[in-house]
Amino acid sequence: xxxxxxxxxxxxxxxxxxxxxxxxxxxxxxxxxxxxxxxxxxxxxxxxxxxxxxxxxxxxxxxxxxxxxxxxxxxxxxxxxxxxxxxxxxxxxxxxxxxxxxxxxxxxxxxxxxxxxxxxxxxxxxxxxxxxxxxxxxxxxxxxxxxxxxxxxxxxxxxxxxxxxxxxxxxxxxxxxxxxxxxxxxxxxxxxxxxxxxxxxxxxxxxxxxxxxxxxxxxxxxxxxxxxxxxxxxxx
Amino acid sequence: xxxxxxxxxxxxxxxxxxxxxxxxxxxxxxxxxxxxxxxxxxxxxxxxxxxxxxxxxxxxxxxxxxxxxxxxxxxxxxxxxxxxxxxxxxxxxxxxxxxxxxxxxxxxxxxxxxxxxxxxxxxxxxxxxxxxxxxxxxxxxxxxxxxxxxxxxxxxxxxxxxxxxxxxxxxxxxxxxxxxxxxxxxxxxxxxxxxxxxxxxxxxxxxxxxxxxxxxxxxxxxxxxxxxxxxxxxxx
Numbered sequence: 001x002x003x004x005x006x007x008x009x010x011x012x013x014x015x016x017x018x019x020x021x022x023x024x025x026x027x028x029x030x031x032x033x034x035x036x037x038x039x040x041x042x043x044x045x046x047x048x049x050x051x052x053x054x055x056x057x058x059x060x061x062x063x064x065x066x067x068x069x070x071x072x073x074x075x076x077x078x079x080x081x082x083x084x085x086x087x088x089x090x091x092x093x094x095x096x097x098x099x100x101x102x103x104x105x106x107x108x109x110x111x112x113x114x115x116x117x118x119x120x121x122x123x124x125x126x127x128x129x130x131x132x133x134x135x136x137x138x139x140x141x142x143x144x145x146x147x148x149x150x151x152x153x154x155x156x157x158x159x160x161x162x163x164x165x166x167x168x169x170x171x172x173x174x175x176x177x178x179x180x181x182x183x184x185x186x187x188x189x190x191x192x193x194x195x196x197x198x199x200x201x202x203x204x205x206x207x208x209x210x211x212x213x214x215x216x217x218x219x220x221x222x223x224x225x226x227x228x229x230x231x232x233x234x235x236x
Numbered sequence: 237x238x239x240x241x242x243x244x245x246x247x248x249x250x251x252x253x254x255x256x257x258x259x260x261x262x263x264x265x266x267x268x269x270x271x272x273x274x275x276x277x278x279x280x281x282x283x284x285x286x287x288x289x290x291x292x293x294x295x296x297x298x299x300x301x302x303x304x305x306x307x308x309x310x311x312x313x314x315x316x317x318x319x320x321x322x323x324x325x326x327x328x329x330x331x332x333x334x335x336x337x338x339x340x341x342x343x344x345x346x347x348x349x350x351x352x353x354x355x356x357x358x359x360x361x362x363x364x365x366x367x368x369x370x371x372x373x374x375x376x377x378x379x380x381x382x383x384x385x386x387x388x389x390x391x392x393x394x395x396x397x398x399x400x401x402x403x404x405x406x407x408x409x410x411x412x413x414x415x416x417x418x419x420x421x422x423x424x425x426x427x428x429x430x431x432x433x434x435x436x437x438x439x440x441x442x443x444x445x446x447x448x449x450x451x452x453x454x455x456x457x458x459x460x461x462x463x464x465x466x467x468x469x470x471x472x
Binding site: 070090093 | 303321
C-alpha cells in the first residue's frame with residue numbers, strides 16, 4: 001500500500017524545520033560530556049582525551065568527502081563539494097582543518113604525533129567514525145549528503161566553544177583556536193549546498209524521511225563519539 | 237613456498253623499465269582503430285563515434301580520482317591527487333578536461349547534449365570504463381594508483397594526435413584541440429607522482445608485479461574501449 005504520495009513532499013522550509021527539530025533533540029551539544037565541557041567542568045585529561053579522539057573524525061573527513069564527491073552526478077556540484085576536501089586537507093600542508101586541529105592540540109600541550117599515530121584512539125570513537133565513512137561509501141549520494149547536514153547545527157556550537165575554551169580552559173593557548181574560527185564561515189556555506197542537494201535528490205516524502213534518518217544516524221555517530229570518551233570502556 | 241624475497245625488489249628505474257616494456261606491447265596506440273585514426277583513414281562518422289564514446293571515460297575520471305583520493309593515507313598525497321579532480325572537473329564550469337572535451341566535440345560538429353545524455357554510448361565502452369572505476373573503488377590504494385600509470389605512455393600519443401587531427405581531420409576546428417594541449421603538461425606531472433606512490437605502496441617484488449598487472453588491466457580497459465568502437469556490436 002502506497003501511503004505517501006508526491007503531494008506530501010515537504011517544501012524546503014518544511015524540510016529545514018523538521019531538520020532543526022531533529023537537531024534540537026539529538027545533536028551532540030545535548031550530550032553530558034559536552035554539557036560538562038561547556039560548564040568548564042572537564043579536567044585537563046578529559047579535555048585532552050576529547051581533542052585527541054575528535055582528531056580521528058577530522059582526519060577521516062577528506063576521505064568521506066571524496067567518497068561523496070565520487071557519487072555526485074553533476075559537475076557543478078562536484079566542483080562545490082571539492083571545497084570541503086580543500087577545507088580539511090588544506091591548499092598546502094600548512095593550512096586546512098586537519099592542520100588547524102593539530103595546532104589546537106599543540107596549544108593544549110599535546111604533541112601532534114600522539115594524534116597522528118592514533119595510539120590513544122578509543123575503539124568506540126574509531127567504530128563510530130568508520131560507520132560514518134562507510135555510510136557515505138555505501139549509500140546513495142543524496143543520503144550521503146544528508147548525513148552531512150549536522151552542519152546546520154554546528155555554527156552555534158562552534159561559536160560557543162571559542163568563548164568557553166577562552167573562559168574555562170585558559171591553559172589552552174588562544175593561538176590554537178583558529179580551527180573553530182574558520183569553521184564558523186565554512187559550515188553555513190556548506191550546509192546550504194547540502195540542503196540544495198538533498199532537496200534535489202530526495203524527490204518524495206518517503207525519501208525526505210530517509211534523508212532525515214541519515215541526519216539522525218549522523219547525530220548518533222557524534223553522540224557515540226562522546227559516549228566513548230565519557231566512559232572510556234571498562235578498563236582491562 | 238615463498239619464491240621471491242625482498243632482495244628481488246625492483247629499483248624505481250627497473251620498475252619504470254618494465255612499465256615501459258609493457259606499454260610498448262599493450263598500450264592502445266597499437267590498436268587497429270588507433271592506427272587507422274593516425275593514418276587519417278577514419279570516416280567522419282567513425283571519428284565522431286570515438287569522440288562521443290571516449291567522453292564517457294573523461295566524464296568518469298573525477299569519480300575515479302575521488303575514489304583513489306579517499307584511500308590515500310597521506311595528506312600531502314591527497315593534496316597532490318586533488319589536482320587531477322580539478323584538472324578534469326575544472327576550477328569553474330568553464331574550464332577543465334570534461335569541458336574541453338565537450339568543446340572538442342563541438343569543434344567536430346557534435347552537440348554537447350549528445351555526449352552529456354550518453355544516448356550514443358556503446359555498451360562495451362560503458363562496461364570497460366565502469367570496470368576501471370570499480371577497480372579503483374575496490375582495490376588497495378597503490379593498485380588503484382598503479383592503474384593510472386598509462387599516463388607514462390600518454391604524452392607521446394597525445395602530442396601525435398594534435399598534428400594528426402590538424403593534418404587528416406581538418407574538418408575539426410583547430411580551436412577544439414585545447415584538451416590535448418593541456419594534457420601534455422598534466423600527464424607527466426601526474427605520472428611522476430603516481431610512480432612515487434606505487435614505489436611506496438608496493439613494498440615487495442610480488443606487489444610490484446601486482447602493480448604491473450594493474451597497468452595491464454588498465455591497458456585492457458583502453459583497448460576494449462577501442463574494440464567496442466571498432467566493431468560497434470552485432471546490430472540488432
